[in-house]
Amino acid sequence: GAVVSQHPSRVICKSGTSVKIECRSLDFQATTMFWYRQFPKQSLMLMATSNEGSKATYEQGVEKDKFLINHASLTLSTLTVTSAHPEDSSFYICSAKVSRGHPSNQPQHFGDGTRLSIL
């Protein structure tokens, strides 16, 4: 149980392109999903918290107009990297919590990540 699917697993595109990454909770409902960014040999850095039916909460230093987050259903959140540039190249990982009807201290379960490479 608690499977999180992330798609695509890898994207290579030209500078200036907008890229959408999907995060789905397959066997549970998640009112809260999280988006992380991970640079090589480093830990996960939280970018934003995605709340179903409301605006995402962004961490300090993360541009909300650059990284658009939509959480339109209890099983899907999307991250769109707008007008991507080479410095946006990174490993993006989403996570989701089993939240509705469960204790608030449920752990986060992670997707397999998306490797984004901007040429």
Next chain:
Amino acid sequence: GQQLNQSPQSMFIQEGEDVSMNCTSSSIFNTWLWYKQDPGEGPVLLIALYKAGELTSNGRLTAQFGITRKDSFLNISASIPSDVGIYFCAGQSGGSEKLVFGKGMKLTVNP
């Protein structure tokens, strides 16, 4: 952002050996989590701890939630080659759904 102090940063061990790693924090956490990440994949939850002093096992893995609520350790017994990867600790404080991550411990197991 805030990070946990995770040590050691890396370990090279022989197959069959035990390995121990820990995380410490200057602040109190209500939840401690241990994840394993393989190259090019997302972290996979190994053990979740919710109560100070709690000792929990998952197969060859054992983790404890420190009594002060500021630390946790993870032990792996009788290591095998597939234990290779990066192990992260993560803490969650009361009132927040955010996780604070350690910097990770890279484990290499020589067959």
